[in-house]
Amino acid sequence: MKVYKFGGASVKDADGVRNLRSIVSGEQDLFVIVSAMGKTTNALEKVFEGIQRSDTALSLETIASLREYHANIIDNLYHQHHTIEAVEALFDELESLVKAGGYRTEDAEAWYDRTVAYGELVSTLIISDYLNNSGVENKWIDMRKCMMTQQRHKDAGVDLEASTAPLRGAVEGASQRVFIGQGFIGAAPDGTTTTLGREGSDYSAAVVAYILDAESMSVWKDVDGVLNADPKIFPEARKLDELSYLDAIELAYSGAQIIHPKTIKPLQNKNIPLYVRPFGDKRKAGTVIRATANRVNIPILILKRDMVVLNIRPRDFSFVLEERFDEIFSLLAKYRLKCRLINNSAVNLSICIDSSWHLEQAMTALRNDGFDVLHMENMELLTIRGFTGELYNKYAFGDNVILRQATQSTLRIVRKG
Numbered sequence: 001m002k003v004y005k006f007g008g009a010s011v012k013d014a015d016g017v018r019n020l021r022s023i024v025s026g027e028q029d030l031f032v033i034v035s036a037m038g039k040t041t042n043a044l045e046k047v048f049e050g051i052q053r054s055d056t057a058l059s060l061e062t063i064a065s066l067r068e069y070h071a072n073i074i075d076n077l078y079h080q081h082h083t084i085e086a087v088e089a090l091f092d093e094l095e096s097l098v099k100a101g102g103y104r105t106e107d108a109e110a111w112y113d114r115t116v117a118y119g120e121l122v123s124t125l126i127i128s129d130y131l132n133n134s135g136v137e138n139k140w141i142d143m144r145k146c147m148m149t150q151q152r153h154k155d156a157g158v159d160l161e162a163s164t165a166p167l168r169g170a171v172e173g174a175s176q177r178v179f180i181g182q183g184f185i186g187a188a189p190d191g192t193t194t195t196l197g198r199e200g201s202d203y204s205a206a207v208v209a210y211i212l213d214a215e216s217m218s219v220w221k222d223v224d225g226v227l228n229a230d231p232k233i234f235p236e237a238r239k240l241d242e243l244s245y246l247d248a249i250e251l252a253y254s255g256a257q258i259i260h261p262k263t264i265k266p267l268q269n270k271n272i273p274l275y276v277r278p279f280g281d282k283r284k285a286g287t288v289i290r291a292t293a294n295r296v297n298i299p300i301l302i303l304k305r306d307m308v309v310l311n312i313r314p315r316d317f318s319f320v321l322e323e324r325f326d327e328i329f330s331l332l333a334k335y336r337l338k339c340r341l342i343n344n345s346a347v348n349l350s351i352c353i354d355s356s357w358h359l360e361q362a363m364t365a366l367r368n369d370g371f372d373v374l375h376m377e378n379m380e381l382l383t384i385r386g387f388t389g390e391l392y393n394k395y396a397f398g399d400n401v402i403l404r405q406a407t408q409s410t411l412r413i414v415r416k417g
């Protein structure tokens, strides 16, 4: 079995879907994971915002435009007006959800998941229908029945053990040799729909590869492979041919947009190579991520924006790491703050975290526990793996630099955005 993953950008229009078809046709024993088309998830977040703010009109308008966007893709694929009943039914269901009301703030994250999951359900139904009608026989798989997650919404981890039997069951014994499943979504033990975090389809694909013991996983993207930097920010960016799992997980964690950070572990655990390939040209090799002792020989620069720095200090002057470590990090975990860098002195802890819905709550909890907390928003985290003296001098100084940390291999700088 091979696993292919197509992101939203690669299936944003009918040409993208036709291209997907050309990439998968002729393949046997293939599991295809697909994201929502184009910017659908962002639009669904807007639908959710409407639900949250009791702005039914906003939700319904957004659903109407999503219906139209998908209907256009379908018509274009079939070169005539074509309706897919199951897609219509999903949009009807979403509309009913909005109209029925019943939203509760306490369940915000469950409602979020329930709403945004429609993107992947719709995209996979369209793609499966089109492939079946154009000679690529396939089975549509409802990942809410196979991807079992922990009881947690908006950023759920997959329960590999619980997912094994249902996923294998869905594949084994099927007459089709190509499977189409949604990325990003799953189900919690209580049966509610969960999501794995924004851009989580890579992670879904890696889990599928792990459970089905795939020979490889490929992510088809709108770039030539993994670059050593984001070309929009660093124009001298170059493609890397090969990366080790270790470099890849460090890069993803530092904010390289190329691959979701949770993707690497399942693949590394079973030694499954990950190919990052350009969907525009099947012949190009892209980048392979696998077990290798080779280190990257050019510096890799990653800029992660929209970060927050918290300065935390115990009011009673206890030593911050020796005496208060547990308390602080339990609170961070409780509020699911993703900490990317820590720096301490005797009574001061600075951490750089992703911005989050729960920031205010976490700061209040810390203050109630006897800490002074200062926070700075709109920060950037620049990570340079394999930095040179020249790069150090170029980036480590300046009025906007708040914090710098260097190991032998990696320089990390927190600066004002």
Ligand code: ASP
Pocket: 007, 008, 035, 036, 041, 042, 119, 183, 184, 197, 198, 199, 200, 201, 202
């Ligand atoms: N559609 C989801 C998102 O845009 C998941 C993904 O693309 O991987 O975040």
Ligand code: MG
Pocket: 007, 008, 009, 035, 036, 038, 041, 199
């Ligand atoms: Mg997406």
